[in-house]
Amino acid sequence: MELGMPENALNFQPVLTGEMLLLRPLKADDYDGLYAAGSDPAVWAGHSAKERYKPEIFRQYFDAQMASKSTLVFVDRVTGKLIGCSRYYVAPDQPEAVSIGFTFLNNSYWGGVTNIEIKRLMLDHAFKSVDDVWFHIDPTDIRSQKATAKLGAVHAYDAVLDISGSLVNWMCFRLTREAWVRVKSNHGAPRRA
Incomplete structure (x- = not known):
């Protein structure tokens, strides 16, 4: 359990099943499949870690995600392939809330309903236990900023935080449960094209 969270607040490694995806805890033998999903330089082109391919x-990156004990891999339910991952964490400046980050998605799944289903599954799970979910985004990562805003999150402030072992500048986006409910009611459940 992450620091700051109440004892029975949130299971950081649930199994979440959607229409197109299965999100499950990361395992040590997932390395090859996850690396295959992240080995294209285009996956990281808009990211601050451009050489992560x-x-x-x-x-x-993989070892850090394993050590976190809060990372979920995304499995395409049709192909069985791993297509990315994300994780829950508690940020030092928001100890009563949960954050979602350290996310990547194979670029062949960009621009459609896949990211929405991932976020829907993870957010619905988080909002069973907390009122706010936070996203910490690199100021140069425009793609993630736009995707996060589409979820209903609002840029609340900028901060220098140690989230992954060193102090880094972050744009901090807050998504409230109420805003998430509004976004879901306006867009409905994502469907496979």
Whole structure:
């Protein structure tokens, strides 16, 4: 359990099943499948870690996600392939809320309903236990900023935080349960095209 969260607040490694995807806890033997999903440089082009497609850099990322004990992999239910991952965490400046981040999605799944289903599953699970979900986004990652805003999250402030082992500048986006309910009611459940 992450620091700051009440004892029975949130299961950080649930199994979440959607129409197109299965989200499940990351396992040590997921490395090859997850690396295959993240080995294209285009996956990281808009990200601050632009060289994460390289095996030695991806290995560091994978090991950090394993150590967190809060990472979920995304499994395409049709193909059985791993297509990315994300994780829950508690940020040092928001100890009573949960954050979602350290996310990547294979670029062949961009621009459609996949990201919405991932976020719907993860947010619906989180909002059973907390009132606010936070996203910490690199100021240069415009793609993630736009995607997060589409969820109903609002840029609340900027901060220098140690979320992953060093102090980094973050744009901090807050999504309230009420805003998420409004977004879901306006857009409905995502469907496979």
